[in-house]
Amino acid sequence: MKHFSDQNIEKALQSLNGMKRAEASPFLFGKILHKLSTQVPEPVYYSGKIILQFAMMIALIISLNFITLKSHKQIKQPEITDESAISQVAQEYFESDNLYIY
Amino acid sequence: MDEKELIAKIISGEEQAFRELYRVFADKVYNTCLGMLQQTEEAEDATQEVFIEVFRSASTFKGLSSLQTWLYRIAVNKCLDIQKKKKASKRFAFIKSIWGAEEDLQVDQPHFDHPGVLLENKEHAKVLFAAIKQLPEKQQAAFTLNKLEGLSYSETADVMQTTTAAVESLIFRANENLRHSLSEYYKDNISGGASSLQAFLLIL
Numbered sequence: 264m265k266h267f268s269d270q271n272i273e274k275a276l277q278s279l280n281g282m283k284r285a286e287a288s289p290f291l292f293g294k295i296l297h298k299l300s301t302q303v304p305e306p307v308y309y310s311g312k313i314i315l316q317f318a319m320m321i322a323l324i325i326s327l328n329f330i331t332l333k334s335h336k337q338i339k340q341p342e343i344t345d346e347s348a349i350s351q352v353a354q355e356y357f358e359s360d361n362l363y364i365y
Numbered sequence: 366m367d368e369k370e371l372i373a374k375i376i377s378g379e380e381q382a383f384r385e386l387y388r389v390f391a392d393k394v395y396n397t398c399l400g401m402l403q404q405t406e407e408a409e410d411a412t413q414e415v416f417i418e419v420f421r422s423a424s425t426f427k428g429l430s431s432l433q434t435w436l437y438r439i440a441v442n443k444c445l446d447i448q449k450k451k452k453a454s455k456r457f458a459f460i461k462s463i464w465g466a467e468e469d470l471q472v473d474q475p476h477f478d479h480p481g482v483l484l485e486n487k488e489h490a491k492v493l494f495a496a497i498k499q500l501p502e503k504q505q506a507a508f509t510l511n512k513l514e515g516l517s518y519s520e521t522a523d524v525m526q527t528t529t530a531a532v533e534s535l536i537f538r539a540n541e542n543l544r545h546s547l548s549e550y551y552k553d554n555i556s557g558g559a560s561s562l563q564a565f566l567l568i569l
Contacts, residue, residue: 268551271489275496275547276540278489279512283481287395287412292387294409295416296380302417 368432375423383420390433391416393514394440396481400513401444401505403477403494411447415440430523437514437524441506448502496546504539507532 366374366385374382394415399408418439426435477498482490497505503525510521511532522532 271551272547275489275493278486284392284396285399285481287391295413
C-alpha cells in the first residue's frame with residue numbers, strides 16, 4: 264500500500280518533466296495596446312482631511328513625548344544619605360562581631 | 366537589438382520595440398503567471414498588467430539586472446499581489462456572508478490543467494498543481510520559476526532578489542511540503558478508495 268502511494272508521489276513530482284511552456288493568446292498584445300491607449304495612469308490624491316489627521320497625529324505624538332520627558336525630569340529621586348543607610352544595613356545584618364554568623 | 370537600445374526605444378514610445386519585447390517575453394511571462402495563478406483568465410490579465418507596467422516604467426530600468434530578470438520579477442510580484450487580493454476578498458466575502466450579505470463566496474477552480482503538461486502526466490500534474498497552490502508564497506514563486514520556467518537557482522535568486530542558497534532552501538522546503546501534501550492525498554485515496562481529486566481539493 265505504502266509502496267503504491269510512494270510511487271504515485273514520485274509520479275506526481277515528476278509530472279512536470281518534459282512539459283512545454285504555455286503560449287499566450289495571439290490577441291493579448293492587441294488587448295495590451297488597447298489598454299495602454301485607453302488607460303490613463305491614476306494620479307495619487309490625498310484628501311485634505313487625511314493630511315490634517317496625519318499632521319494632528321504627529322503633533323500628538325511629539326507633544327506626548329515632550330510631556331513625558333518633562334515630567335520624568337521633575338520626579339526627584341530619593342536621596343540616599345550614605346552614612347545612615349549603610350550603617351542601618353550593617354546593623355541589621357552584621358549584629359555580631361563574627362561576620363560569618365548571620 | 367541590444368537590451369538597452371530596446372528599452373531606449375520603448376521609452377521614446379516606439380511601438381515596434383514594444384512589440385519586439387512582447388514577442389520575446391510574452392510566453393515566459395504568461396507561463397509564469399499561469400503557473401502561479403492557475404487560471405487562464407487571471408494569468409492573461411496579469412500578463413497584460415506586467416507589460417503595461419513595463420511600458421510605463423521602462424525609464425526606471427537601470428540595467429542592473431537583465432531585462433528577462435526584471436520582467437520575471439514584475440510578473441512574480443504581480444501574481445503575488447493578485448493572490449493576496451484574492452485571499453483578502455475571500456476573507457471579506459466570508460465575513461459578509463456571516464452577516465447575511467447575499468454575495469457568493471469566491472470558489473477556486475476545482476482543478477487546473479496546464480496546457481503544456483504531457484498527456485500521460487495530466488492526472489498526476491493536476492494533483493501536484495493543487496498542492497503547489499497551498500505552498501507559502503516564496504516557495505511557490507521559487508518552485509514555479511525553477512520547475513515550470515526552467516530557471517537555474519542563480520537566475521531564480523536574481524529574480525527573487527535573494528541568494529542562491531536561499532533559493533535552494535526554498536525549493537527543498539517546497540519539495541518537502543509537496544511530498545507531505547501528496548502523501549496525504551494518496552493515503553486517503555488508496556484507503557478511501559472512492560475519494561477523488563475534488564475531495565482532496567476541497568480538503569486543501
